[in-house]
Amino acid sequence: MSEPEKIVILLDSFARNEAQAALTAFAGAGGDASKVVVAPITELVAVQNTAEALEAVAQGKWPGGTPRSGGKRGALIAGADKKNAVALMRSFKSILPSDADPAFAMVTETGMGWTVNEYLAHIRKEHDFMKTADPSMDPDMKEVN
Numbered sequence: 101m102s103e104p105e106k107i108v109i110l111l112d113s114f115a116r117n118e119a120q121a122a123l124t125a126f127a128g129a130g131g132d133a134s135k136v137v138v139a140p141i142t143e144l145v146a147v148q149n150t151a152e153a154l155e156a157v158a159q160g161k162w163p164g165g166t167p168r169s170g171g172k173r174g175a176l177i178a179g180a181d182k183k184n185a186v187a188l189m190r191s192f193k194s195i196l197p198s199d200a201d202p203a204f205a206m207v208t209e210t211g212m213g214w215t216v217n218e219y220l221a222h223i224r225k226e227h228d229f230m231k232t233a234d235p236s237m238d239p240d241m242k243e244v245n
Contacts, residue, residue: 105135107184108157112141112174112220114202116167118195126191131184140167141216150219151212154178173202174220180206203227 111119119138127133139145139157142165148156156162158179175192177185189204196202205211205223214222 105179106158107136107180107188108154108178109136109138109188110141110145110153110157110176110178110216111138111167112146113169113171114140114167114173114175114192115169116140118192121195122188122192125194126188129187129191131187131191136188141220142167146215146217146220148216149212150176150207150214150216153216154207154212172224173200174223175202175204176207176211176216176219176223177204178207182206201227 119140123133123136123138126136137157139162142163144163144165145153146168148163154176173196175189177188180188185204185206192202192204193200203220203223203226205219205226207219211219211222
């Protein structure tokens with residue numbers, strides 16, 4: 101992304117009012133919501149390369165379309181440090197029903213080459229696995245503060 105001071109979040113199957121409420125919660129927890137740009141994932145965004153989609157949103161060039169709804173919620177977060185990413189995830193979870201089961205990910209260099217749809221499928225698969233996995237049995241898992 102060309103503007104690292106921005107945090108860009110691509111949201112799948114979130115309603116506009118949910119995004120607004122989550123950003124309000126983020127600001128209430130001390131986060132700088134003015135640096136956060138959220139964009140809904142549409143069918144046009146879903147087939148884009150993740151890097152291109154994030155760059156377009158950061159530059160105010162969201163391609164448009166109808167936001168997807170009715171599916172499992174997911175979010176790709178780019179440009180945030182770990183502290184802000186965790187705070188954003190918690191803010192979004194705090195405004196959703198307890199059974200919403202959203203999947204979140206900080207965008208990695210590897211994922212930048214995937215389409216948004218591929219990335220969402222990947223994080224959903226990891227999210228579903230981690231619901232039943234025992235992290236203490238995996239030496240690669242690191243504690244999140």
